[in-house]
Amino acid sequence: MSTPVVEIAKAFTPLGHSDQGGRPDAMQMQYRNGYVYVGHLFSSGFSVIDARDPRDMTTVGFHPAPPDTWNIHLQAADDLLLVIHAKDLWKEFSAEQSYYQGSVGTRLAGTRRTWSAGVAIFDISKPAEPRQISFLEVDGVGVHRLWYTGGRWAYASVLADGFTDYVFRVIDLQDPAKPRWAGEWWLPGMNTARGEHPDWDTDRWRYALHHAIVDGDTAYASWRDGGLTLLDIRDREAPELIVHRNWSPPFGGGTHTAVPLPARDLLLVADEATADNLQDGLKHVWVFTIAEPANPVSIATLPTPTDQAYPVKGGHFGPHNLHENRPDSFVSDTLIFATYQNAGVRAFDITDPYQPKPAGALVPGPPSRLMDPRPGRPRVIQTADVHVRPDGVVFCTDYNAGLLSAQYDG
Template sequence: MTMDPRPADLEIGFTHVAHSDQGGRPDAMQLQYYRDHVYVGHLFNSGFSVIDVRDPKNPRPAGFHPAPRNTWNIHLQAADDLLLVIHAKDLWKKFDVEADYYGGSVGSRVKGEPQDWSAGVAIYDISDPGNPRQISFLPVDGVGVHRLWYVGGRYAYASVLPQGFTDYIFAVIDLADPARPVFSGRYWLPGMNSGAGEIPDWDESMWRYALHHAIVSGDTAYASWRDGGLTLLDITDRSDPTRISHRNWSPPFGGGTHTALPLPDRGLVVVADEATSDELGDGLKHVWIFDIRVPANPVSISTLPTPAEDDYARKGRHFGPHNLHENRPGSFISDEIVFATYQNAGLRAFDISDPFRPEQIGAFVPAAPETVVDPRPGGRAVIQTADVYVREDGLAFTTDYNAGLDIVEFTGMSREK
């Protein structure tokens, strides 16, 4: 069902265009926009949906594709007429208390369980964008794949949890023949390969050293390792990634490093730490700006302003960063305007033309969801804006895992330098 735009709690620099409950499955996590269609991975409904947005004011569900039993498809990537969809163990069935999911190494705690789920990457032909057709599957012997980076061409990049590792590691996928994909090189932080006898120098019961995902620019992968911080990887040889540098600010900060967005022309990388607990239970999280003009020595020079129009810390559920608009080819690309989702504080736009003094220039906070889809303890009707994609023309798509898909227009275009 498609609905008129919901009332918003705050609109600065954004105008609400439309809302969709995605055919009655409003639990939306990652989204991809491709050829006037939006692909959405579901957090609880075990599958992914396609939304036709050829008329952005009237988005229409175009199909739901269920996941195999005990499997989630929460992340996906679309480029070059291919849709890559992750398969991994539905970890909410094991960790129904969210803090348990984030509190320690997943691989170590799932080790030895019979694999009654699908693990790997499903690859679809989307030359007809409304009708994905699966053409291959790349399996993983283990928990599966968490997130991908693919913008076309021969290689995709994945966070993968195979048997023998404490948590998700970096892996390269060779798509020279999309019908027969294969894994190429891998990289992990020392201590993660428990199957080879490596011993972590962090407390596995407290911290998750796990790759969320990496964004690749040229021959460098900018990788976010949750409680393990940031690495820059040299992937000139896709079969043998090597580390250029590693920075970790957890502790004293609360970890959860989620997305590292490179702005190579300016020698910067913008890094979002995900807020993973209700009412700031894991501390106030930030979006950091690093100077990487010397790649071997990344230096943090500022953070984006924390939203403060309301008492978001007391609003309920998660307050703080989740993801960034990732400057994908064909999208709105800027090295001076950054878009970030802040969960119960909605969508934000920032001007970082002066990277030492970033300024907020836009905010969109949707109204509370009408229903609560989240089955986990503590579920409440509070927005949790999760992902964002911004088109070249400033039309932005955002997701919420209770409230579905919102389409908004960024009207702060005049601020771009």
């Protein structure tokens, strides 16, 4: 435990910081029953942190991944923790842009399998002691990200043999000890095993499901350079397309997260900044109206932070993830939290969705050391994920600087 160092705190009061037991490389996190579960980008596994007192967070366990395997994403609900297994692509594509450009499945086709691929399912009825109860396997590269808020169904982005990249799949957890794959959906052109061929420039653009967020019977799916789809999943065995929208080009792609605000017929869509110093262009969080689900229309973007010289600060500048309004978290359709990598965490007021306004900023100081093994990386913050408790306590991760907590005061 250490005192957090911050560069900017507007409407936020810093509370605590954890280096996660000496493994401060943090990607996605899940907050559940006072504990934070963190997937590591470089340390090959996940950690459990007792965050019941956000001012004094304690690491209580590290769970290593199998060799050559990523555990960077996870989901927690209903006393279950779902952890992804996939090939460690950071080792495969050490030049970062090569990871984001072109079809990963096509480039790795025929690679000898040395990693674990699928979803590990843990019992977390004892929150500090995850106990694996099953594993749902994939033949291929593996699983990238999940969506699970409890109940029978979970949702995954899956790269199986025969596909160009990650696609949408449903997981049936009726019996968590015996999970099974249910329905799936992909963008036409991705299923090479069926003889399909991409009609996009596969040397420049990467069409791949990052993940989908589900509300009711609709999955709001983000496809990196392939844009956005709304999927009808009333039949979990046979998802169907409602609409596909893509604004890349002319914009730079990287569509990462789509958060529905159903009470207002709005959808927030974040395009991830994936290159240093804006080399992939300025990215945005878009505000869509989905009053007519078959015709989403963008009506605004969230304001780009300008309180520092972020385009030349080093590292990535621009959106990464959004607070996803999980049922057990702070849920709002007017106050939005987003991570902006070297610009930290941002809060926005979208009471008027046509004119979003800044509502707070939390920019942590530089990491004390770099976990990123690539040579020449800048020592700057790269805020990755954010979760907000119902009481306004905010947790955010960084893939070099660990876990930070703060109180939103706005």
